[in-house]
Amino acid sequence: MANIYDVAKAAGVSPATVSRVLNGARVTPDREARVRAACAELGFKPNRVARGLRRQSSDVLGLIIADIENPFFTALARGVEDVARTAALSVVLCNADDDPEKEAAYLDVALAEHMAGVIISPASMTETDVTQLIGKGIPVVAIDHSPESAQVDTVASDDERGAYAATSHLIDEGYRRIACITGPRESWAAVQRLRGFLRAHRESDPPRRRPAVKYADFRVRGGYRAMAELLDSANPPDAVMVTNNLMAAGALEAMYDRELRPPAIGVAAFGDAFWSHLVRPSLSSVHQPAYDIGRSAAELVLKRRGNPDLDPQTVVLPTRLEIRDSSRRPS
Amino acid sequence: MANIYDVAKAAGVSPATVSRVLNGARVTPDREARVRAACAELGFKPNRVARGLRRQSSDVLGLIIADIENPFFTALARGVEDVARTAALSVVLCNADDDPEKEAAYLDVALAEHMAGVIISPASMTETDVTQLIGKGIPVVAIDHSPESAQVDTVASDDERGAYAATSHLIDEGYRRIACITGPRESWAAVQRLRGFLRAHRESDPPRRRPAVKYADFRVRGGYRAMAELLDSANPPDAVMVTNNLMAAGALEAMYDRELRPPAIGVAAFGDAFWSHLVRPSLSSVHQPAYDIGRSAAELVLKRRGNPDLDPQTVVLPTRLEIRDSSRRPS
DNA sequence: AACCGATCTGAAATCGATTTCAGCAAATCA
DNA sequence: TGATTTGCTGAAATCGATTTCAGATCGGTT
Numbered sequence: 239m240a241n242i243y244d245v246a247k248a249a250g251v252s253p254a255t256v257s258r259v260l261n262g263a264r265v266t267p268d269r270e271a272r273v274r275a276a277c278a279e280l281g282f283k284p285n286r287v288a289r290g291l292r293r294q295s296s297d298v299l300g301l302i303i304a305d306i307e308n309p310f311f312t313a314l315a316r317g318v319e320d321v322a323r324t325a326a327l328s329v330v331l332c333n334a335d336d337d338p339e340k341e342a343a344y345l346d347v348a349l350a351e352h353m354a355g356v357i358i359s360p361a362s363m364t365e366t367d368v369t370q371l372i373g374k375g376i377p378v379v380a381i382d383h384s385p386e387s388a389q390v391d392t393v394a395s396d397d398e399r400g401a402y403a404a405t406s407h408l409i410d411e412g413y414r415r416i417a418c419i420t421g422p423r424e425s426w427a428a429v430q431r432l433r434g435f436l437r438a439h440r441e442s443d444p445p446r447r448r449p450a451v452k453y454a455d456f457r458v459r460g461g462y463r464a465m466a467e468l469l470d471s472a473n474p475p476d477a478v479m480v481t482n483n484l485m486a487a488g489a490l491e492a493m494y495d496r497e498l499r500p501p502a503i504g505v506a507a508f509g510d511a512f513w514s515h516l517v518r519p520s521l522s523s524v525h526q527p528a529y530d531i532g533r534s535a536a537e538l539v540l541k542r543r544g545n546p547d548l549d550p551q552t553v554v555l556p557t558r559l560e561i562r563d564s565s566r567r568p569s
Numbered sequence: 570m571a572n573i574y575d576v577a578k579a580a581g582v583s584p585a586t587v588s589r590v591l592n593g594a595r596v597t598p599d600r601e602a603r604v605r606a607a608c609a610e611l612g613f614k615p616n617r618v619a620r621g622l623r624r625q626s627s628d629v630l631g632l633i634i635a636d637i638e639n640p641f642f643t644a645l646a647r648g649v650e651d652v653a654r655t656a657a658l659s660v661v662l663c664n665a666d667d668d669p670e671k672e673a674a675y676l677d678v679a680l681a682e683h684m685a686g687v688i689i690s691p692a693s694m695t696e697t698d699v700t701q702l703i704g705k706g707i708p709v710v711a712i713d714h715s716p717e718s719a720q721v722d723t724v725a726s727d728d729e730r731g732a733y734a735a736t737s738h739l740i741d742e743g744y745r746r747i748a749c750i751t752g753p754r755e756s757w758a759a760v761q762r763l764r765g766f767l768r769a770h771r772e773s774d775p776p777r778r779r780p781a782v783k784y785a786d787f788r789v790r791g792g793y794r795a796m797a798e799l800l801d802s803a804n805p806p807d808a809v810m811v812t813n814n815l816m817a818a819g820a821l822e823a824m825y826d827r828e829l830r831p832p833a834i835g836v837a838a839f840g841d842a843f844w845s846h847l848v849r850p851s852l853s854s855v856h857q858p859a860y861d862i863g864r865s866a867a868e869l870v871l872k873r874r875g876n877p878d879l880d881p882q883t884v885v886l887p888t889r890l891e892i893r894d895s896s897r898r899p900s
Numbered sequence: 901a902a903c904c905g906a907t908c909t910g911a912a913a914t915c916g917a918t919t920t921c922a923g924c925a926a927a928t929c930a
Numbered sequence: 931t932g933a934t935t936t937g938c939t940g941a942a943a944t945c946g947a948t949t950t951c952a953g954a955t956c957g958g959t960t
Contacts, residue, residue, distance in 0.1 A: 239701075239704075239705065241915090242916065242917060242918095243916080243917095246940095251939085252939070252940040252941075253916090253917080253940085254918080254939070254940055254941080254942095255938090255939065255940075257917065257918055257919080258918095258939090260917090260918095261918080263938095264937075264938075265938075265939090266937095266939095283677065283681065284681075284916085284917065285622075285915085285916050285917065286678070286681035286682060286917090287618055287621045287622045287627075287681065287682060287683065287915085287916080287917090288622050288915070288916035288917035288918085288945090289918075290618045290917090290945095291616075291619050291622050291915090291916080291917075291918095291944095291945050291946065292916080292917050292918045292919080292945050293917085293918065293945085294945075296618075298678065306646050306647070307640065307643045307644070307647070309638065312637045312638045312643070313638070315637055315664065316637070316638070316664075319664060319666075328674060328678050329663070329664070330661035330663060331637070331662035331663070331664070332659070332661060332662070333660070333662070335650075344659065346614065347617070347629065347659050347661075349614075350614065350615075350616060350617035350618065351617060351682075352618065370570075373570075487844055513818050513842070513844035516818060516821050516822060516825070516844065572945090572946055572947080573946065573948095574946080574947095582909085582910085583909070583910040584946090584947080584948090585909070585910055585911080585912095585948080585949080586908090586910075587947095588947065588948055588949080589908095589909090589948095591947090591948095592948080594908095595907075595908070596908075596909090597907095597908070597909095600909090615946085616946050616947065617947090618945085618946080618947090619915090619946035619947035619948085620947050620948075621915095621947090622915050622916065622945090622946080622947075622948095623915050623946080623948045623949080624915085624947085624948065624949095625915075
């Protein structure tokens with residue numbers, strides 16, 4: 239493939255001039271025309287690696303997510319892409335799979351390739367290390383919660399309040415023994431949602447004590463197992479608040495296997511899923527603005543790219559309780 | 570950040586020797602130890618951009634997919650990742666969103682960054698141009714069908730046969746007016762699945778003619794609209810074969826909105842989805858080995874990386890009809 | 901002791917763009 | 931007209947690794 243020297247020769251100018259044409263610096267119209275003609279003729283496209291080496295930057299935005307199969311992250315990715323494209327950035331997705339080691343590998347790639355920015359949903363609040371990125375001036379935006387290694391821009395949804403609302407709703411519907419299936423203890427979101435769940439219990443009238451809590455892994459299988467254990471326990475719950483949509487699918491399956499379904503058992507879940515409409519009777523869910531979280535995160539990257547010394551800011555987007563099928567008929 | 574010259578100076582050797590240590594060439598143990606110590610001391614990590622420029626290659630594998638929200642592709646991505654990691658390659662996902670323009674942009678990135686390989690589910694059989702990649706010796710593997718621009722390694726599932734089996738099953742169950750909701754005409758998979766559907770009609774005894782066919786977009790909304798139109802038509806079908814899982818979700822929703830559900834209406838769909846268990850009574854589905862397709866594709870990339878002049882080969886993986894709830898009681 | 905071959909080393913070239921800097925020409929001003 | 935500014939231009943340095951190549955070192959043979 240043709241390089242900038244070939245083009246320069248073909249156009250009868252120096253490589254510097256070709257570079258200037260490519261980057262919009264001032265060049266006499268006559269030369270500019272010759273350069274453009276030569277570029278077209280030779281099918282020249284500037285080598286991004288060479289450019290990246292010299293410029294110490296690239297126009298690729300890294301998005302490191304915890305689980306590629308989780309619709310929350312795929313919707314988020316859409317939001318990131320839509321904003322990135324307005325700034326002519328390409329988005330590459332990296333699936334860290336909740337594994338700090340894989341995550342570290344991708345952070346290395348982002349660092350080494352001098353990506354234009356990194357949006358990351360940290361696998362671990364303590365282990366995720368973004369200091370090198372920051373040190374090199376690469377904008378980093380965290381989803382949910384800033385890693386401890388460095389304070390960075392963060393976009394989160396109002397998880398605690400969402401969980402509070404969902405749990406209160408179940409209480410209002412008359413359920414007595416409400417359990418919670420939440421994510422791993424290392425996950426900020428899992429912890430916040432559990433807090434909201436517990437607060438709803440404390441603040442109910444009369445206050446309720448010691449609801450059952452299961453920690454799972456935010457995956458379908460984990461949700462299934464947690465629900466199965468709850469249902470098969472000596473004192474099974476009559477309702478459950480599940481803190482993400484994949485686990486909700488698993489939990490529902492466990493219920494179905496036991497011929498249980500709403501409203502005999504109350505279910506509220508975090509997250510939207512296109513399949514949730516197919517579950518009838520339907521369940522209440524806490525809508526997470528995944529797409530908008532993605533948009534906001536990408537906007538923060540762009541903002542910080544312009545002026546790197548801004549103080550880190552946190553954007554919290556509201557969650558919204560969507561009530562469906564509240565026709566509980568207490569038995 | 571420290572570069573190779575800093576390390577060389579610290580270790581009292583030349584940069585060439587540092588490079589040799591990094592790449593496993595023979596170096597006296599004494600020097601090697603000094604170099605390793607200096608690397609650790611300075612926290613040195615080789616700059617991948619510089620390496621990429623010199624080597625004209627990188628250790629990133631590009632995966633360009635049509636729709637990030639489609640579980641088929643996310644499962645496929647898992648397969649790719651698992652194989653890639655055995656070869657120490659990082660996988661980056663690019664969401665082309667069925668848009669030839671976005672796709673072209675990502676192909677440009679792959680080309681410019683000299684990726685170790687590209688796995689692509691072509692947005693269009695005619696427009697997708699991979700000749701430049703091929704020309705530069707970058708292994709390209711297509712999902713479903715090779716683009717017309719160049720004959721490349723291809724991994725597909727046996728779509729035609731799967732669709733035939735699913736449709737025949739509906740016929741055997743006694744449904745009379747079976748419609749098909751398939752994807753865009755530009756999609757090879759959509760066309761193959763439609764062919765299987767039509768063949769099942771031709772080869773049934775007695776042969777059936779002119780079944781209703783709707784072309785949609787492989788998305789939930791498209792499936793919903795197509796099904797709504799079918800159901801609201803003068804002569805609605807009593808069964809439907811839907812060629813992907815997202816459209817199946819939409820189609821089911823349209824049915825539910827009209828208080829219709831299996832087995833009053835027969836449904837067979839392509840693809841697996843974790844939520845399909847939640848749809849009860851359940852539907853028959855054609856299992857696509859998405860994960861294995863990803864694995865095979867990645868293996869082909871690795872194979873071709875070793876010896877670039879192999880003839881392009883095509884791997885076809887079997888689909889499997891999963892029959893659920895065949896308790897049709899003809900009315 | 902002289903020679904040969906094998907092994908290792910570092911100086912320098914290389915990948916392909918960007919950017920600095922000095923030089924030159926044209927335009928502006930006194 | 932001469933001095934000064936302005937605007938373009940191209941040669942060369944630069945980014946940071948890899949790799950070629952010529953030379954140094956060492957052990958083993960005759």
